[in-house]
Amino acid sequence: MADGTRRPGRPRSEAARLAILEATHDELVEHGYGGLTMERIAARAGVGKQTIYRWWRSKAEVALDSLLNVAAEGIPIPDEGDLGADLDVFLRHTFGMQGSEGPVLMGLLAQSLLDREFADVFRDRFLAGRRAALSEVLDHAVARGEIPAGTDLVLLQDMVYGVLWYRLLFRHAPLNDDTARDLASLIARSVRNGNNCTVRTV
Structure with missing residues (x-):
């Protein structure tokens, strides 16, 4: 159950x-x-x-x-000692699965739109689980001092999975190793520079 x-x-x-x-x-x-x-x-x-x-x-x-x-x-939970490297490993494995598992994921997403009860199961077991895995990667970076205090970690997760879902749904651009590397680098630079889009204002 x-x-x-x-x-x-x-x-x-x-x-x-x-x-x-x-x-x-x-x-x-x-x-x-x-x-x-x-x-x-x-x-x-x-x-x-x-x-x-x-x-x-x-x-x-x-x-x-x-x-x-x-x-x-x-999909491993890497701890390479660097946020960019950790994200690169995590995203390459995550995006790499979409070739074989993407159609299944799309089928389950469609089912969740038709079945409210299954939507709750899908959100709580799959979506929350994958976000928790990414959160663990980000928590490592917080502990190392790479991510500044006050950074919106939920928004960082949305940035990652927003790219995955949008490209998976509309197929306007690839989900591959290059995408993983570029997104990992973008996020690492963003938090390192204290970009306002990822840091909460009080």
Whole structure:
């Protein structure tokens, strides 16, 4: 369930859970979010459909957990000792995932616009989780004294994910290593110079 509590019934089998998430990811890669069904997932994972429904309410929730697994494994929290370097590593991995996972992310975003309950789950589990990961990178820089006191860290996060979502949605420009490097450099220079757009006024 969205809050991490277990539904009534038999204890979750970790092997079955991982098989379902792996099958879901493979199905998403092959057929996209629109072609994903509980029947396909169950057949590929070698489990009954009711096994899936015991732990997830919808294909959107299974797909979300599959995406969370990929993000957790594929996007590190770097600590290179320098904000620009940390952001470069974090953003290269984040943007690099969009080639394979971008269509899934778009499908989940579309689902969140149609389903208010899933929108809350998507925001609280995926969006908040990715922002928390970036916040950890920024907190390292704050501790090193690279980010001045009073800097609006929420706005910095919006700058990063605003670029990601806008380019992912409209595809007017690439999301690649060059984008990651340029954005990391821009943000590092901005906070180093105490730019008014990132520092709160009292």
